[in-house]
Amino acid sequence: MEKVNLAGKFALFDDRWSPKLVAVLDDYDIKLAKLEGEFVWHKHDGDDEFFLVVDGHLSIDFRDRTVDLDAGEFLVVPKGVEHRPRAERECRVLLIERAGVVNTGDAPAGALTRHTLDRI
Amino acid sequence: MEKVNLAGKFALFDDRWSPKLVAVLDDYDIKLAKLEGEFVWHKHDGDDEFFLVVDGHLSIDFRDRTVDLDAGEFLVVPKGVEHRPRAERECRVLLIERAGVVNTGDAPAGALTRHTLDRI
Numbered sequence: 001m002e003k004v005n006l007a008g009k010f011a012l013f014d015d016r017w018s019p020k021l022v023a024v025l026d027d028y029d030i031k032l033a034k035l036e037g038e039f040v041w042h043k044h045d046g047d048d049e050f051f052l053v054v055d056g057h058l059s060i061d062f063r064d065r066t067v068d069l070d071a072g073e074f075l076v077v078p079k080g081v082e083h084r085p086r087a088e089r090e091c092r093v094l095l096i097e098r099a100g101v102v103n104t105g106d107a108p109a110g111a112l113t114r115h116t117l118d119r120i
Numbered sequence: 121m122e123k124v125n126l127a128g129k130f131a132l133f134d135d136r137w138s139p140k141l142v143a144v145l146d147d148y149d150i151k152l153a154k155l156e157g158e159f160v161w162h163k164h165d166g167d168d169e170f171f172l173v174v175d176g177h178l179s180i181d182f183r184d185r186t187v188d189l190d191a192g193e194f195l196v197v198p199k200g201v202e203h204r205p206r207a208e209r210e211c212r213v214l215l216i217e218r219a220g221v222v223n224t225g226d227a228p229a230g231a232l233t234r235h236t237l238d239r240i
Contacts, residue, residue: 003187003195023196025168025216028148030196048145052214054192067123072174075123076143076150094172096145096216 006032006054010092012120019095019103021117031095031117039085040112042105049077049097056091060084126152126174130212132240139215139223141237151215151237155207160232162202162225169197169217176211180204 004022009032013020017039019031035058051058052074060067060075061084067075077083104113124142129152133140137159139151155178171178172194180187180195181204187195197203224233 001182001187001195001198001201003189003193006192006194023170023194025170025196026199026218028145030170030194050143050145050150062121067121069123072126073123074126074143074150075121076145078121079146081121098146 004030006092006094009120010034010054013118016090017103017112018114019117021119024099025096027099028096029099029101029117031097032120033093033095035085035087035091035093036089037087040104040107040110041082041084042107043080043082044077044097044101044105045080047098047101048079049101050095051075051077051085052094054092054094056087056089058091058093059086059088061086124150126212126214129240130154130174133238136210137223137232138234139237141239144219145216147219148216149219149221149237151217152240153213153215155205155211155213156209157207159205160224160227160230161204162227163200164197164217164221164225165200167218167221168199169221170215171195171197171205172214174212174214176207176209178211178213179206179208181206 019033023030053069139153143150173189
């Protein structure tokens, strides 16, 4: 049982769109990621997804609107809803979703797909 | 689907040790609470508990040690482990645990026990 200091963990990596596992809550993974640029459109049919912006600005596009998140704001993207995270500049986020959920959801596996996570 | 601004939600209440439901992630409640003083010793036999300090300082006592958390730090208290949150001054936290978990766990129900949550 170790506490997690967000700033300390973010200092350990610099790659974008590659969530790092920092803790586990029951069957859920708690992850940190640095986002920059545009992700792929995707959805997770059976799983909600929690995005908390720790630093920077994140836009989450939906087919009918965009939700803009600043530091200190979070959104739960409901299961089954297509979305595309997007960040003009580096954005740091805390993510929570059920363990085993693949980041690109139902999109074809590609360069951004992560089937396994580094634990930091 | 509404984003949650943490500061905005914290401005809506002032009672201590009374978590407010702000969002749901699958079967988990995402809650905000203001803590001040000493909670009761308790454990949750089947459920981990996530504490993220948003503002202030939180001590979580265990039977053999204390974990101190500042803003930007979190701890997952493992299921079955006795703990006692404690804050000398007001501390603002984001909590996540499975819906239905009672805040005082296995401790006798008392003035601090919350069987239902206000949604804000």
